[in-house]
Structures are given as C-alpha cells and as structure tokens.
Amino acid sequence: MYYQLYELNHAALQPYRAYADAVRLFYQNPLNPFSATPLGRSMAAAAEMFERTTRRYGKPEFGLKTAKVDFSEVAVKERVVWSKPFCNLIHFERDLPKGRKPDPKLLIVAPMSGHYATLLRGTVEAMMQHAEVYITDWTDARMVPLAEGRFDLDDYVDYIIEMLHHIGPGTHIMGVCQPSVPVLSAVAVMEGRGDSFAPASMTLMGGPIDTRRNPTAVNILAEEKGIDWFRDNVIMQVPFPNPGFMRDVYPGFLQLSGFMSMNLDRHLIAHKDFFMHLVKDDGDSAEKHRDFYDEYLAVMDLTAEFYLQTVETVFVNHDLPKGQMKHRGELVDLTAVRNVALFTVEGENDDISGLGQTQAAHDLCVNIPDAMRAHYMQPKVGHYGVFNGSRFRAEIVPRIADFMASHGRAKTKPSAGPRLVSSKK
CATH class of the missing domain: 3.40.50.1820 (Alpha/Beta hydrolase fold, catalytic domain)
Structure with a gap:
C-alpha cells in the first residue's frame, strides 16, 4: 500500500511541479525586469527547489565520450x-x-x-x-x-x-x-x-x-531487526502501470530515505547552500549541486x-x-x-x-x-x-x-x- 501511496503522491504533485517550473522560467527570463533582482532570483530559486525535491529522477547516462x-x-x-x-x-x-x-x-x-x-x-x-x-x-x-x-x-x-x-x-x-x-x-x-x-x-x-x-x-540495524522485520516492513509490490506490476521489491525510495537519514544534516545544509548559490547567481556551484543530486536521487528497486x-x-x-x-x-x-x-x-x-x-x-x-x-x-x-x-x-x-x-x-x-x-x- 505504501508504494501505491508514493505513486499517488507523485502523480498528485505533477501539476504543482509544472507550475513551479513555469514560475522559475518566468523569473529567469531576461526580459523580466525582476530577473536580475534578489527578489526575482529568490522566487526562481524557491520554484526550482520545489520542483527538484518533488520530482522522480530517471536513470542517468554515463556520458563518457x-x-x-x-x-x-x-x-x-x-x-x-x-x-x-x-x-x-x-x-x-x-x-x-x-x-x-x-x-x-x-x-x-x-x-x-x-x-x-x-x-x-x-x-x-x-x-x-x-x-x-x-x-x-x-x-x-x-x-x-x-x-x-x-x-x-x-x-x-x-x-x-x-x-x-x-x-x-x-x-x-x-x-x-x-x-x-x-x-x-x-x-x-x-x-x-x-x-x-x-x-x-x-x-x-x-x-x-x-x-x-x-x-x-x-550493520547494527540489520542484526537488531532480524530478517523477519525486513520481510514484513520493507517489501512491497510494484504498482500498476509499471512493467514489473505485482513483482515483490525493495523500493528504491525506501533505500534513498535510509541514505538521506544517515547524513540528514549534510543534505539540509547542501540544499540551503544551493538556494543561496541560486540567489547569488553562482552558476558553477549550483551546477555542481545539480550534477551530484541528479545522480544521488536517481534510485532503482531491488x-x-x-x-x-x-x-x-x-x-x-x-x-x-x-x-x-x-x-x-x-x-x-x-x-x-x-x-x-x-x-x-x-x-x-x-x-x-x-x-x-x-x-x-x-x-x-x-x-x-x-x-x-x-x-x-x-x-x-x-x-x-x-x-x-x-x-x-x-x-x-x-x-x-x-x-x-x-x-x-x-x-x-x-x-x-x-x-x-x-x-x-
């Protein structure tokens, strides 16, 4: 059921992500007089932050040419x-x-x-x-x-x-x-x-x-919980309409939650810094953040x-x-x-x-x-x-x-x- 709720939540946020993306483009448009102001960059940064934290990240490419x-x-x-x-x-x-x-x-x-x-x-x-x-x-x-x-x-x-x-x-x-x-x-x-x-x-x-x-x-978590706990709490069925519909999996979003919680303070600071880089128009630092989290937030089911x-x-x-x-x-x-x-x-x-x-x-x-x-x-x-x-x-x-x-x-x-x-x- 949790997997279905996760999919439903992702689908429900789709219109809001589209709206946030439109807001970002509006405030980044050079024809908009507010685009060069701290207010305009703050609005664009907030919109991009919302869109990035609610999207599902697809499989990246190696890109090694x-x-x-x-x-x-x-x-x-x-x-x-x-x-x-x-x-x-x-x-x-x-x-x-x-x-x-x-x-x-x-x-x-x-x-x-x-x-x-x-x-x-x-x-x-x-x-x-x-x-x-x-x-x-x-x-x-x-x-x-x-x-x-x-x-x-x-x-x-x-x-x-x-x-x-x-x-x-x-x-x-x-x-x-x-x-x-x-x-x-x-x-x-x-x-x-x-x-x-x-x-x-x-x-x-x-x-x-x-x-x-x-x-x-x-390691300690695995030993303390035991295999039955994992079987009862983290195994879910792939929801429709994914090709693997009804396959029992350990969802990637659960694994990502575990990764994030281990160093939550670092991730919060990184996202705060990303917002400030966008406001200050520090393009290189912001791009490094995007590159890292585009990879880190792309997860797969097992x-x-x-x-x-x-x-x-x-x-x-x-x-x-x-x-x-x-x-x-x-x-x-x-x-x-x-x-x-x-x-x-x-x-x-x-x-x-x-x-x-x-x-x-x-x-x-x-x-x-x-x-x-x-x-x-x-x-x-x-x-x-x-x-x-x-x-x-x-x-x-x-x-x-x-x-x-x-x-x-x-x-x-x-x-x-x-x-x-x-x-x-």
Whole structure:
C-alpha cells in the first residue's frame, strides 16, 4: 500500500511541479525586469527547489565520450555486449591506435543497492586510462515483467560467472561495496570447478565481507531487526502501470530515505547552500549541486528475493566469514581460491563498511600466496571516496593498475608483487 501511496503522491504533485517550473522560467527570463533582482532570483530559486525535491529522477547516462590514454584523448563508444533481464554488460570501447599493446580487461561489478551503475562514472573514467573496461548495468526491478522470473543472490553470482566467460580468460574483476561478497563467492565457485575463465585478479573495495568487524549503523540495524522485520516492513509490490506490476521489491525510495537519514544534516545544509548559490547567481556551484543530486536521487528497486537473501546472508547470519555460505545448495569454499590475486581497499572514515570488513577477505582466502595479495587503506576518505574523487584518482587508481599489471594471467608463477602494504606513503 505504501508504494501505491508514493505513486499517488507523485502523480498528485505533477501539476504543482509544472507550475513551479513555469514560475522559475518566468523569473529567469531576461526580459523580466525582476530577473536580475534578489527578489526575482529568490522566487526562481524557491520554484526550482520545489520542483527538484518533488520530482522522480530517471536513470542517468554515463556520458563518457572520450578517455585519456597515453596522454592523448581517444573516442569512447558505449556498447551493450551481453544482456539478461536483470542486467546489461556495458563495454566502453576505446578507439586506440592500431598496433598498440592491449590493456588488461577489467570487469567492474557495480553495486545493486539502490543506485544505478552510473554512480561509478568516475570509477570507469579513471580506470579507462589503464584498462579495457566493462561494467554491470543492473536493471530497475520495477521495469522487469513478472514473467521474467526471479532474481536472487545465487542468480547474481551466476551472472558474474557468465560475464567473465563472455569477456574471456585473463580478465580482472573489481567489486565496489555490496558486490564484494558475490564477487568473492563467484571466484571461489570458479576456482573450485577449475574454471579456466576465473579472473586473473580481484579487487574488493569498501565491501561487507565480514560485518562483525567494526560494525556500522547499517550493520547494527540489520542484526537488531532480524530478517523477519525486513520481510514484513520493507517489501512491497510494484504498482500498476509499471512493467514489473505485482513483482515483490525493495523500493528504491525506501533505500534513498535510509541514505538521506544517515547524513540528514549534510543534505539540509547542501540544499540551503544551493538556494543561496541560486540567489547569488553562482552558476558553477549550483551546477555542481545539480550534477551530484541528479545522480544521488536517481534510485532503482531491488527484487525482494535478492534483497532479503543478501540481508540474511551478509548482515544477519554472516555466512561467508563463518564458512557457511552456499551457492545453489553447495558450500562456497574460499580455501579453493589459489590462483586469483587479491587486492582490498578501504576508506579510513567509511561509515557504510567499517575498517577491517573488506580486509577480512585475506583471512578467509588462506591459500592465496602472500606475493599475490595486497591491502590498502586510504586516509581521510569515507565510503564514496573509496571509489571516486581526487584521492581515489591520485592514490587508489595507480595501486589498482599496478596490481593488475603485476598479476596478469600470462604469468606462469606468482609474481613478486607487493605484500600487505601500508596506507602511508
């Protein structure tokens, strides 16, 4: 019922949004003598604030048309190279000079946690300087017809395995936040099967491998409430006329509410500053606010079965670090991981995945040689800074690129690459 009320409220506000947009255009029109006055700019700012805070934000575009490779700009073409109902695999095909030595192939597994894969736009842009980049583009569950069937954590792992098969042997894989658990599970399953398409290396960034270490507010909430509370309170059916009508989902707007409430004071200050930027005609600052919130407020629904299985497996029961996680009824054996190099990255101020939660992968994958593993803690960054921002580009990306270069599958024996490394220069 809540989802229906949310849709009804959105539809009811449509005429008011249209009116607010008209007011904004009226007071921004240069032919209007009030447009250059504080009163006119205040009216336009108030109208824009109302329209932006009541709209539904659609899926953003990556918009990456070029990439810097070898100090030169090259054209980039975005192509869907593999597709299933709940995910597309996007390849950012760079127009590289003929005869140039090929870069390593990198599969970036984007989070399926409410936001679209475009949240990793900066991650893709940075990694395109060093690799042939592919990314998982997860589909909004409310857009997938019920006839397409279920999608749960087991399917997620299978999707990753199928995509690695499609890209080919020697691929490197990166799991950003939530995908760290299914990525590690997929690698363990492939290694256990002796799969030749297992990745050359895996990079896990800010992921909840073992949420018992330095538990954050998110981790504590999951343990306190238990899986039954989530099943009874956050699972809803997609309303008509969406393509996924009657599908059980965890709605994106609920996830967004949780994100916003964690740092509500920051968001209120940001919107107050946005209003003042508009009044003062500070166009650059206002545009930065629009760009960030156009991305941040664009959310997608998750299938109920995937969400509940993830909460129960990762946050309530801690199945992976306890050695109890199963895939299709078979135990996920992390001791089978021997040939895939492991690099973990954490942020000092991460309030989503606490320090040590990602590094725990090293303690679980006991049979990876020391020469094929490394860990890095980035000082002075939160969760978002682990995979985006200036420190990510300057400090983290070069380490990932060096790790991939040191652990290409072409090598016949483990390289003498870095061991666990310090976060200090």
